[in-house]
Amino acid sequence: MGTRMLWRTGVAAVALAAVAESAMACSDRANETLAGAAAASTTIVVPDVARDSTTTPAPASPRAPGQQPGPTDGPWNRDLWVAHSGDGLSFGEGTPFVERAGVPCVIRDSAGRLVAVFQWFPFDDADAFDQVAVAFSEDAGTTWSSPARVTVTGLPDDLMRPFDPTLVQLDDGRYRLYFTSNGRTGDGRPAIYSAVSNDGVAYTFEPGARFAPAAGTVDASVVRFGDAWHLFSHTMEANTGRGFHAVSSDGLAFDALPMVDAGSGRQWIGNAVVQGATLRYYGSGRDGVWSAVSADGSAWTPDAGWRLVGGDPSAVVLADGEVMLVYVGPVRDDAGPNPFRSPPP
Numbered sequence: 001m002g003t004r005m006l007w008r009t010g011v012a013a014v015a016l017a018a019v020a021e022s023a024m025a026c027s028d029r030a031n032e033t034l035a036g037a038a039a040a041s042t043t044i045v046v047p048d049v050a051r052d053s054t055t056t057p058a059p060a061s062p063r064a065p066g067q068q069p070g071p072t073d074g075p076w077n078r079d080l081w082v083a084h085s086g087d088g089l090s091f092g093e094g095t096p097f098v099e100r101a102g103v104p105c106v107i108r109d110s111a112g113r114l115v116a117v118f119q120w121f122p123f124d125d126a127d128a129f130d131q132v133a134v135a136f137s138e139d140a141g142t143t144w145s146s147p148a149r150v151t152v153t154g155l156p157d158d159l160m161r162p163f164d165p166t167l168v169q170l171d172d173g174r175y176r177l178y179f180t181s182n183g184r185t186g187d188g189r190p191a192i193y194s195a196v197s198n199d200g201v202a203y204t205f206e207p208g209a210r211f212a213p214a215a216g217t218v219d220a221s222v223v224r225f226g227d228a229w230h231l232f233s234h235t236m237e238a239n240t241g242r243g244f245h246a247v248s249s250d251g252l253a254f255d256a257l258p259m260v261d262a263g264s265g266r267q268w269i270g271n272a273v274v275q276g277a278t279l280r281y282y283g284s285g286r287d288g289v290w291s292a293v294s295a296d297g298s299a300w301t302p303d304a305g306w307r308l309v310g311g312d313p314s315a316v317v318l319a320d321g322e323v324m325l326v327y328v329g330p331v332r333d334d335a336g337p338n339p340f341r342s343p344p345p
Helices: 017-020
Strands: 077-087 096-099 102-106 115-118 132-139 151-153 164-167 175-181 191-195 202-211 218-225 230-235 242-248 253-261 266-275 278-285 290-294 311-317 323-331
Touching: 096 115, 102 323, 115 164, 115 323, 151 164, 164 218, 175 202, 175 230, 202 230, 202 242, 218 266, 218 278, 230 266, 242 266, 278 311, 290 311
Parallel strands: 102 164, 102 311, 151 202, 266 311
Antiparallel strands: 077 096, 077 323, 102 115, 115 132, 164 175, 175 191, 191 202, 218 230, 230 242, 242 253, 266 278, 278 290, 311 323
């Protein structure tokens, strides 16, 4: 990114916020990745996800996190976790989902299949390290396919590889991947771009930027709500509560609206999902995952409490109404340096 990875900015001052910072799985690393031997990988999609839909009181704000991890706290040192809720507010205990991954987005497509995209950091595949990957579930998230690296053909030579993915399905059945990229020249400020696919794996770049505010933006969420596509994204400022908001009739040309505001201590790093007649956003904050509701995408009311300890969440409503939340978990016990670059970041 123009400001380099968010997990290396002021957000890194708090350990929990560092979870959200893995969302910025991010731009400058692509040019710095070197070939080299890597440790054996345990990157898998964990089957037989535990379920707990019990509706319990919303959790209180978690205790302050411990000491910030050291400089090896890169996004490859965190896993994706998954938790379930009957009401979208109180979630059961989280369980591991995908090892060494971040920046998730999960949707349920028109066939009822779950499709998850995320930034992937497998230690046994240098070509896939820090690339967007996808996994599929045909049984409501109980079991998943192994991750597959997403490809984007037609990406201009002056753009960095895609990162910070978010996914939607179009009316014609195709998938559109929105992602962040930096220009390789000029000021290098990040913006939001898109690509389309018939199968959710192989994408074709769509010319131009979808959303490119002058100050730069990362980690967009895009959702169809009512008659419009709504885009929300991070302002590059930590925990101000403010985020970008733009709307589009076709999902390509977005018009900026006044910023949205969820209150201090929160940031618009996460994803929005339609829940009935309401739009709910799950985002990252100083105390964990927060949520807020809106009837129009512009005015937001934060839900009381915090959903769980984690960051950069994405929720999907299952066929039975249960809400599944995928999020970035804590630093792994075996956290270490990037295996494909020397010296470590």
